[in-house]
Amino acid sequence: MYPTGIRWQPKTKHVKIIEDNELTPVLASTTVYNTVNQTIDRKGGGTATIAYTIRSADGDDKSITRHNMYYSEDNINEKSIDELYNVLDILKHNEFIKYPILSIESDISLTQAKQSARIVDATAAPVVVSPGDTIYFKVKIHPYRGEDEIKDMSFVVPEDQPLGDMVLEVRGGGVVPLPYLIQKQQYNLTDEILERLRTYKDFADLKKKIEEEDSNNQIVIEILEQNVSMVNDEKSTTAKLKIQGKEPVETDKSLVKPKKKLLSEHDDDDEAKSVVDTPYIIHGDGQITIKVMTPAKRDAEMAKRKKSHSGQVSLVESMDGEDSDVTGKKDDVKARKNGDKNASSHKDKTASDAQKNHGDKDADPTTDEKDE
Numbered sequence: 001m002y003p004t005g006i007r008w009q010p011k012t013k014h015v016k017i018i019e020d021n022e023l024t025p026v027l028a029s030t031t032v033y034n035t036v037n038q039t040i041d042r043k044g045g046g047t048a049t050i051a052y053t054i055r056s057a058d059g060d061d062k063s064i065t066r067h068n069m070y071y072s073e074d075n076i077n078e079k080s081i082d083e084l085y086n087v088l089d090i091l092k093h094n095e096f097i098k099y100p101i102l103s104i105e106s107d108i109s110l111t112q113a114k115q116s117a118r119i120v121d122a123t124a125a126p127v128v129v130s131p132g133d134t135i136y137f138k139v140k141i142h143p144y145r146g147e148d149e150i151k152d153m154s155f156v157v158p159e160d161q162p163l164g165d166m167v168l169e170v171r172g173g174g175v176v177p178l179p180y181l182i183q184k185q186q187y188n189l190t191d192e193i194l195e196r197l198r199t200y201k202d203f204a205d206l207k208k209k210i211e212e213e214d215s216n217n218q219i220v221i222e223i224l225e226q227n228v229s230m231v232n233d234e235k236s237t238t239a240k241l242k243i244q245g246k247e248p249v250e251t252d253k254s255l256v257k258p259k260k261k262l263l264s265e266h267d268d269d270d271e272a273k274s275v276v277d278t279p280y281i282i283h284g285d286g287q288i289t290i291k292v293m294t295p296a297k298r299d300a301e302m303a304k305r306k307k308s309h310s311g312q313v314s315l316v317e318s319m320d321g322e323d324s325d326v327t328g329k330k331d332d333v334k335a336r337k338n339g340d341k342n343a344s345s346h347k348d349k350t351a352s353d354a355q356k357n358h359g360d361k362d363a364d365p366t367t368d369e370k371d372e
Contacts (some may be wrong), residue, residue, distance in 0.1 A: 029085035050078035057100040096203035117280035125312035172282030173218035286315035
């Protein structure tokens with residue numbers, strides 16, 4: 001038996017729950033759900049802000065701490081406990097060590113208000129860089145029934161970044177980039193397949209993935225892998241992608257291991273990424289293409305651009321016609337930013353089907369497609 005502390009501002013409740021691999025996740029999450037229901041004495045929609053710490057009896061170095069935000073139109077009480085259950089289930093069934101739980105502390109704040117915002121635009125400067133340079137962003141978000149806000153962010157180009165186009169994804173923490181969703185749908189990459197493909201080095205690696213998983217209230221800037229594919233065409237070496245899911249299906253031998261997303265293995269522990277927290281659940285995403293050059297070519301290009309006053313690029317702007325692919329990206333991003341799912345006529349049905357479910361999903365560490 002171990003104590004579980006649940007603070008519903010300003011109320012605190014302590015309970016004891018039996019230690020069992022199967023029962024612990026169910027009983028702990030159910031206790032939180034019942035306590036919230038008894039405290040607020042209502043059901044319905046709203047926004048939940050949660051923070052929790054799971055402490056192991058084997059030492060603080062194995063403790064897990066996370067925070068997240070969720071919104072539901074129907075039952076926010078139930079939505080607020082999903083992540084806690086999933087993380088407990090992962091810990092109790094992990095393949096590396098036994099995980100005796102010493103205590104669980106959960107802080108939950110609920111409001112009936114819809115605390116969400118959508119990314120409507122972003123600008124980046126400079127647009128011509130060399131490895132190691134810093135790119136500065138201004139990300140404009142539109143809160144639900146509120147005034148637009150600007151979030152300042154920066155992104156450091158990796159020292160080993162290849163020269164050429166670097167596509168940066170600007171997205172909400174719970175949003176899966178559209179190209180990844182298209183691949184998942186096109187090749188029937190169900191949740192069961194992706195679950196089988198995930199591997200971790202050890203418990204420390206699993207713990208790190210849980211704690212560092214993006215939260216729904218974050219704005220994330222990261223490199224979008226080019227030529228993304230989750231199937232092996234046996235003709236070229238494809239980039240690796242990691243998404244996750246749950247439907248049972250047989251594993252296809254042509255699948256390659258996915259690369260990144262949600263409690264997944266990273267090829268590089270120091271992944272190039274920039275994150276900022278907000279008081280909103282963030283929806284929407286878009287891409288910005290940056291040119292990576294040698295320092296000499298970068299300086300020459302920047303001098304030329306300075307004369308023409310072309311020093312930044314946004315989600316809906318091209319790179320002055322330098323690459324024919326950029327114009328296509330501009331049309332695609334503009335259509336997605338404005339919510340026009342039929343505007344990009346060059347996309348096939350697979351792309352448009354995936355886009356219908358894109359951008360409005362809440363993330364927890366065990367599901368890549370979430371309902372508000």
